Amino acid sequence: MFYFQLVIMAGTVLLAYYFEYTDTFPVHVQGFFCFDKAYSKPYPGPEDNSKAPPVLVYSLVTAIPTVTILIGEVTSFFVKTEGAQEKTIVTADCCYFNPLLRRIVRFLGVYSFGLFTTTIFANAGQVVTGNQTPHFLTACKPNYTALGCQSPLQYISERRACTGNPYLVVSARKSFPSKDAALSFYSAIYTVMYVTLVFRTKGTRLTKPTLCLVLLSLAVLVGVVRVTEHRNHWNDVLAGFITGGAIAAFLVSCVINYFQQTQTAAPSSPPPQRPEPSIGIPLLSLPRVESPLEKLSGIQAPGLPYSEIT
Numbered sequence: 522m523f524y525f526q527l528v529i530m531a532g533t534v535l536l537a538y539y540f541e542y543t544d545t546f547p548v549h550v551q552g553f554f555c556f557d558k559a560y561s562k563p564y565p566g567p568e569d570n571s572k573a574p575p576v577l578v579y580s581l582v583t584a585i586p587t588v589t590i591l592i593g594e595v596t597s598f599f600v601k602t603e604g605a606q607e608k609t610i611v612t613a614d615c616c617y618f619n620p621l622l623r624r625i626v627r628f629l630g631v632y633s634f635g636l637f638t639t640t641i642f643a644n645a646g647q648v649v650t651g652n653q654t655p656h657f658l659t660a661c662k663p664n665y666t667a668l669g670c671q672s673p674l675q676y677i678s679e680r681r682a683c684t685g686n687p688y689l690v691v692s693a694r695k696s697f698p699s700k701d702a703a704l705s706f707y708s709a710i711y712t713v714m715y716v717t718l719v720f721r722t723k724g725t726r727l728t729k730p731t732l733c734l735v736l737l738s739l740a741v742l743v744g745v746v747r748v749t750e751h752r753n754h755w756n757d758v759l760a761g762f763i764t765g766g767a768i769a770a771f772l773v774s775c776v777i778n779y780f781q782q783t784q785t786a787a788p789s790s791p792p793p794q795r796p797e798p799s800i801g802i803p804l805l806s807l808p809r810v811e812s813p814l815e816k817l818s819g820i821q822a823p824g825l826p827y828s829e830i831t
Contacts, residue, residue, distance in 0.1 A: 530634055537637045540644035548694045549651030552678035553658065555670035562655040562751035564689075573746040578701050581739065582708040586632055589712050593719050594625050628777060632711055635772045636704065639765050643703045646760070647695035655751040660685050660693040699753040702744040702761030709740035710769035718780050 539545045553560060568575050598621040654660075661683035663670075668677055683690045713733040722728045744758035753761075773779060 530630070533634060533637045533641065537640045537644070540641060540648070546645075546648045548648050548691055550680050551651045551653060551694070552676055553653065553661075553663075553682075554673060555665060555668070555675045555677060556673045557658065559754075560653050560655060560657040561659065564656045564659045565750045565752055568752075571746065571750055571752065573701070573743050575701065578705060578743060582636070582704050585736070586708055586712045586715070587629060590625065590628050590632075590715060593715065594621060594628070597719065628715070628780065631772055631777050635707060635711065635768050639703050639707045639768050640700065642764050642768065643698055643700035643761065644695075646698050646764070647700070650697050651694045652697035652754075652757070654693045654696040655754060657693040657696075660689040696753055697757045698760035698764055699744065699747055699757045700761065701747060702740075702753070702758040703765040705740040705743040705765070706762045707765030707769045709736045710766045711773065712736050714769070714773045715780055 565571070662685035663677065663682045664684055668679070668682055669675075670677070713736055716729055716732055716736075720729055740762075744753075744762065747753040747758055748755050
């Protein structure tokens with residue numbers, strides 16, 4: 522079972538790689554209306570020039586949950602009593618895992634799986650829909666004269682309508698859903714659920730809500746930056762939030778059981794056995810035979826000794 526999970530994880534990583542860095546899945550080419558103002562925003566520049574560049578987003582998405590889970594698990598392990606801690610468990614019939622190491626690997630492994638799954642969902646949505654970014658026409662640079670554009674209601678469906686940089690044109694066709702918004706919200710929801718369900722604060726009641734609100738605010742801020750820089754529409758960011766949040770909630774609730782300990786099934790007591798009858802003696806009701814002594818004791822008067830009975 523352990524090796525099967527490794528195969529699934531490797532397949533997920535490989536699929537995410539093909540979506541992200543290869544042309545295995547071509548982007549759907551959508552048409553556009555001439556002079557459409559919704560797609561005529563100025564080109565914001567490369568992603569690295571953004572106020573929330575991918576390097577920063579991916580670093581925070583990786584570092585914040587990892588550090589939070591490590592601190593939470595180490596603290597919880599040394600605070601718990603000996604009876605409340607998990608026992609050492611054999612995995613894949615080959616390796617013995619310490620309870621602390623087992624929980625850390627389990628939670629971070631599921632988080633990594635969800636991270637790549639969110640990437641696949643976001644990239645698949647962008648490839649299938651081919652929705653344009655707000656700066657699509659600026660990157661596309663269509664020749665309106667050659668296309669015969671005379672009215673804003675004229676729809677252009679030609680695949681070779683764009684004269685701009687082909688790489689920028691393909692990137693401008695990947696808008697729905699926003700991948701950065703999906704990853705940031707997935708990370709925030711997963712970490713917030715961990716903090717809410719695992720952390721136990723006795724000093725103040727505002728520690729966990731404050732930490733959770735900070736994490737959610739960072740995720741929302743990434744989406745706001747994507748919209749203000751004309752890299753995504755607001756509905757692209759909203760779809761990314763829903764995608765990342767749904768995957769995080771599903772993994773926490775259905776895969777790792779709300780970060781609870783693994784319960785080992787107690788051995789069930791054997792069912793009570795019915796007494797077996799002795800071999801060779803049938804279960805029949807026999808008549809009662811009175812003893813002569815019982816007759817004598819029955820007719821004896823109170824206080825009369827046995828010697829006086831004739």
